[in-house]
Amino acid sequence: MMRRKPTVADLRALKGRRQLTMLRYFSLEEAGAAEQAGIDIASVPPEIAADPRHREVAPSIFTMTGLTHLEAGTPEDYLRWSGDALQKGADAIYCSGSLRTVEYLAREHIPVVGHVGLVPSRATWTGGFKAVGKTAEAALRLLDEVRAYESAGTFAVEIEVVPVEVATAISERVGILLWSMGAGPGCDAQYLFANDILGTTEGHVPRHAKPYRDFRAEYARLQAERVAAFREFIADVESGAYPEDRHIVRLPDDEIEAFMNGLEERTVDADAAG
Structure with missing residues (x-):
């Protein structure tokens, strides 16, 4: 039976009911494999989201794409870019910009996904590429940040490299979806990069990575x-x-x-x- 691509409303209705699966992939071949395997959500580079062949090979995967705040520019630039991305086939927009930008997009009915914890484009503010929220004070700041994203209008937030107890407690206390990358099973989706699963990651391999194949050797x-x-x-x-x-x-x-x-x-x- 062919799967139907979920809407934002469908995903929100699944909160607390089951764990979703989420991938970051970088090619149409990986997209096709994700579709056949039954992956729920994907984060993809803009060029993949805009490629009409992507929807041919992955018609039922809810697809997020985006730019960092360093790439996108002003809220108005973000809005123009987001509208174009949605028209070309994306289902949601990742935004690492300010809450002002997030709210600006959400008010125009753009499905927006935020990011807390280890955010690569903002990592200098949290001490570099390491876990975030390892003290009670830092953990409470994360809760405040997720709630601020919820108030700004996001429907989901990626939570990256955060202690499992913290991510689980936050997920239980907010109405939006939390997509876990290295933040444990208490969230609404488990998110890995395809290269971490396929064993092709160059350099440092993150703690949360789990290689299921050795494509490097292949x-x-x-x-x-x-x-x-x-x-x-x-x-x-x-x-x-x-x-x-x-x-x-x-x-x-x-x-x-x-x-x-x-x-x-x-x-x-x-x-x-x-």
């Missing part, structure tokens, strides 16, 4: 196979093993005779003209 194996195949091709050319008769086209015998006769005549004519 890619290395395929590269070795490419090199071996190219070397075999070179050897076949040098030895005369390629091309074989099945790789070429031959003239019928009577056409060969006519062709050779024609060559002879043209050679004689050329010699005479010279």
